[in-house]
Every structure is written in structure tokens, then in C-alpha cells.
Amino acid sequence: xxxxxxxxxxxxxxxxxxxxxxxxxxxxxxxxxxxxxxxxxxxxxxxxxxxxxxxxxxxxxxxxxxxxxxxxxxxxxxxxxxxxxxxxxxxxxxxxxxxxxxxxxxxxxxxxxxxxxxxxxxxxxxxxxxxx
Numbered sequence: 001x002x003x004x005x006x007x008x009x010x011x012x013x014x015x016x017x018x019x020x021x022x023x024x025x026x027x028x029x030x031x032x033x034x035x036x037x038x039x040x041x042x043x044x045x046x047x048x049x050x051x052x053x054x055x056x057x058x059x060x061x062x063x064x065x066x067x068x069x070x071x072x073x074x075x076x077x078x079x080x081x082x083x084x085x086x087x088x089x090x091x092x093x094x095x096x097x098x099x100x101x102x103x104x105x106x107x108x109x110x111x112x113x114x115x116x117x118x119x120x121x122x123x124x125x126x127x128x129x130x131x132x
Contacts, residue, residue: 030076030084031123032076032124033074034118034119034120035120036115037120039085040072042072045111046115048068049064049108050065053104053105055061057085060084061100061102062089063104069087069088071086071087072087073122087102087104104125
């Protein structure tokens with residue numbers, strides 16, 4: 001191939017990678033969440049999916065009807081947004097391990113067991129993890 005064809009291919013590849021390099025900014029789902037602790041690491045409840053759910057983007061998790069999900073936080077609903085919870089899917093491919101973590105609509109699950117109350121309100125902003 002000629003240099004011109006290589007250049008065209010290179011430019012096309014760079015154009016396709018542009019969103020990956022610049023980042024894609026997504027709307028914030030909520031400014032607060034309810035957790036059992038300040039770091040949202042303790043399990044609040046165990047829920048079972050009542051319907052399948054296909055994640056619209058990387059913040060969400062796919063769930064299948066019947067799957068068990070451990071819930072770690074519950075977003076505080078704002079304005080017209082839906083009510084989402086954050087959790088970890090436990091499925092047949094993860095027999096002894098926790099699976100993928102992300103958000104899912106709370107309307108698609110039923111609580112099976114409550115481990116502890118989500119009574120801590122925590123901001124959803126990223127914390128500054130630098131040492132003083």
C-alpha cells in the first residue's frame with residue numbers, strides 16, 4: 001500500500017479512538033446515597049432480580065431474573081431520576097466469588113434479607129484520597 005493509504009487508515013483509527021482518549025462524561029445519577037457505614041462497604045441487604053436488566057452504560061450491571069445481588073448503597077432519588085441501588089451480582093459463574101459491581105433499578109428486585117439499615121447519608125462525590 002502507499003503511504004497515503006496508511007495515513008488515511010491511521011487518521012480513521014485515531015478518530016475512532018477519540019472518545020476513549022477524551023473521556024465520555026455522563027450525567028450524575030444522584031448527589032447522595034444511603035449506606036450502612038461511611039465508606040459504603042458493608043452489605044445492606046440481599047435482593048433477588050424479578051426481571052432481566054441490560055445495563056445502558058458502564059456504571060450499571062446486567063442482571064438476570066432470579067440472580068442474587070448484594071446491596072451496598074441506595075442512591076437518594078432526585079427530581080425525575082429513577083431509584084437505583086449499587087450492588088454486586090452473585091451468579092452461577094461466580095460460585096465462590098463476588099461478581100460485578102454497579103447500579104441497577106430498585107424496582108426490578110425484591111429484598112430477600114435485610115442485614116442492616118442504610119441510615120448513613122453519604123455524598124456521591126469522589127473523595128480526595130491524597131495524604132495530607
